[in-house]
Every structure is written in C-alpha cells, then in structure tokens.
Amino acid sequence: MKTNLYTSGLVMRASALFALLVYCHAGSQAQTKTLLALSKANHTLSLVDPVSLKVIAKLPVGQDPHEVVASSDGKMAYVSNTGGGHAHEINALDLVAQKALPNIDTGPFTGPHGLMFMGGKVWFSAEGAKSAARYDPATNKVDWCMGTGQDRTHMIYVSTNEREVYTTNVSSGTVSILTDTLLQPSGFAPPGARPRRDWIQIVIPVSVGAEGFDVTPDGKELWTAASGDGVISIIDLATKKLSSQIDAKVKGANRLKFSPNGKLAFISSLGLGDLFVYDVATRKEIKRIPVGRGASGLLVDLDGSRLFAACSPDGYVAIIDLKTLEVTGHLDVGGNPDGLAWAIRK
Numbered sequence: 001m002k003t004n005l006y007t008s009g010l011v012m013r014a015s016a017l018f019a020l021l022v023y024c025h026a027g028s029q030a031q032t033k034t035l036l037a038l039s040k041a042n043h044t045l046s047l048v049d050p051v052s053l054k055v056i057a058k059l060p061v062g063q064d065p066h067e068v069v070a071s072s073d074g075k076m077a078y079v080s081n082t083g084g085g086h087a088h089e090i091n092a093l094d095l096v097a098q099k100a101l102p103n104i105d106t107g108p109f110t111g112p113h114g115l116m117f118m119g120g121k122v123w124f125s126a127e128g129a130k131s132a133a134r135y136d137p138a139t140n141k142v143d144w145c146m147g148t149g150q151d152r153t154h155m156i157y158v159s160t161n162e163r164e165v166y167t168t169n170v171s172s173g174t175v176s177i178l179t180d181t182l183l184q185p186s187g188f189a190p191p192g193a194r195p196r197r198d199w200i201q202i203v204i205p206v207s208v209g210a211e212g213f214d215v216t217p218d219g220k221e222l223w224t225a226a227s228g229d230g231v232i233s234i235i236d237l238a239t240k241k242l243s244s245q246i247d248a249k250v251k252g253a254n255r256l257k258f259s260p261n262g263k264l265a266f267i268s269s270l271g272l273g274d275l276f277v278y279d280v281a282t283r284k285e286i287k288r289i290p291v292g293r294g295a296s297g298l299l300v301d302l303d304g305s306r307l308f309a310a311c312s313p314d315g316y317v318a319i320i321d322l323k324t325l326e327v328t329g330h331l332d333v334g335g336n337p338d339g340l341a342w343a344i345r346k
Helices: 002-028
Strands: 032-039 044-048 055-060 065-070 076-081 089-094 112-118 121-126 131-136 141-147 153-158 164-169 174-183 196-205 210-215 221-226 232-236 241-246 253-258 264-269 274-279 284-290 298-300 306-311 316-321 326-331 337-345
Touching: 032 065, 032 306, 065 112, 076 112, 076 337, 089 112, 112 153, 121 153, 131 153, 153 210, 164 210, 174 210, 196 241, 210 264, 221 253, 253 298, 264 298, 284 326, 298 337, 306 337, 316 337
Parallel strands: 065 337, 210 253
Antiparallel strands: 032 044, 032 337, 044 055, 065 076, 076 089, 112 121, 121 131, 131 141, 153 164, 164 174, 174 196, 210 221, 221 232, 232 241, 253 264, 264 274, 274 284, 298 306, 306 316, 316 326
8 A cells, every 4th residue: 555655656746747847848838939031122021040040931022021010929920011102012921821911901001111019900100191000900901090291201119008109200300209198178168078089299300311219118218310410319208308319420320229128229320331339328329330331120139139130231131249249140031131020929
C-alpha cells in the first residue's frame, strides 16, 4: 500500500511538472512578432522574422504603397495607396493565410496615407480630401470622418481612448488636433436643451513640411520635424499649444519616432544621409548615425533594443543597435523601402 501511495505521489508530481512546462511553453509561444516592410518599387509587403531577419513571405500590394499597419491581433495588415492624393485604395492582407484580400475603396476620401489601428478599426488620413477618417472592417464601411481643411493631411495618431486624433498637414505647415468634445448648449438654445457631443479642431502652426511625428510615451507632448527648415516643433498636449522649437537643421526630415522609454527621439531625413538622435529631456542632439543616402520609415523594436530605418534611396532597411547607436546590418525587402510596422499575433 505504501509503495502504491509513493508511486502515485511521484506520478502526480511528474504530471504537475509536465503541465507546468507545457503551460510555460504555450505562454512563450502565445505571441508571435513579425516585421512588416513595404517596397514601393516592387509593390510588395515583406513579412520578416525579426530574429533570423529572413523574409518569410512577400504579398502583393497596390501601385503606390506608403504606410502599413497591423490589426491588434496581428492577423491582418492594411496598406495605404496614396497616388499623389488621387487614389482611393487601402489594401487588406490576411497575414495568417499570407494572401491579399479584396481592396478597400475609400471612396471620396482620396489619397489615404497615414494609418493607425485602434478600437478594432482602421483610422487613416486622406491627403486629397484634407480629412481624417475611420474604416470599420466589420461593416466594410467608413463610419467616421472629419475634414481638416489643411493641405496634405499626412500622418495620423489616435489616442487610446479614441477621443483625440492628431494629424500633420505638410503643405500647410500645421498640426491638427481633433477632439471628441461635450459641448454645452449655447445661449440661443431652447430651454431644457442638453449638452451634445461633437468633434472640434484646433490647428497649430508649426513649420511648412512638418510630416513625420510621434507622441511621447507619457502622452504629454507631440514632436514633429519639418523637411523645409529642419525644425523640430514640440506641442504641449495638455494646453494644445506650441511649447518650443528646436533648430535641428534636419533638412528633408521625413519621420520621427521615440524610444519606448521616451528618452530618445530619432529623426530620419531623405535629404541627408544621417539618422539624427536627440535626448528628449535636454532637447539636445547626441549623435548622427550614417545610414546611407537618406531614410524614410522608422520602426523601433518593442523592447527598445533596435531601430529599423527604411533607406529608400539605398534600397535597404538599416538595422541600428540602440545601445551602441551603430548600424549593425541591412535588410533587403525590395526596392525603395518605406512603411514599416509590427504585427503581434496573439
């Protein structure tokens, strides 16, 4: 009897250990990260293993792909085709089956460019329509839009509560802040009128050519760099006002991204061959990293270890070690690489 109990105990402990190992293994495999990289010249979206840096697959996209974003579950990708402000196409791609799905016709919202996925929907800027809009994959319809009245409404950012939308407007040299607001009845409203919700816009002048931008991880500031004069403009998002500018001289500035800890800002330039690195706290340049003849799309690794820079004129994606701030390699995803994004499969 003792032997049976002892044997039974060993079996139970072994079974528990095995179950724990299976659970831990499953947990480690529950999330898969894929690097998405666009090639404008080849009209393809490359799916890249971020560990081996090997291209897993290439999927066809439209004739003028600019930006890419993945759904929150990492199963879908969406690619904007701008067409000089005249196209009205967003490509939908199934990342699980690795195939292109029917295109999304954005209709009157021409020139789709900037993309963000939030709340189960695709938010996008529309350069030709001078607007921001939102596409619902569940209904296959654009279910929200708002005009900016600004020229070349280019990049877009949506707050996590979906109550604020930020855009840069390149040719107008402005930033639009669109806010879902509770408006009180005016003095002309009938008695008993109730407050109503509506979107309002605040337009903040920055510099002509303001294009790439990012919001600090703490949500307090928006930084944007202008291609014309190379100035970095900083907006206080609490007051919704321009708080300061840095004469960075990043001529041809294209994109701006923060490190995950918010300590560093990276600015790419299509006019210069360097990636500019700024200390966010001191507002000072700390390094210029030679990456090629110019760069556009930027993507920081989620753990803050690497940065990927799409060097469009050179035909490669440069890989930068963020500890040493040095280029450690190059990735070939096709000619004229641009938009980059992460797909996190859950």
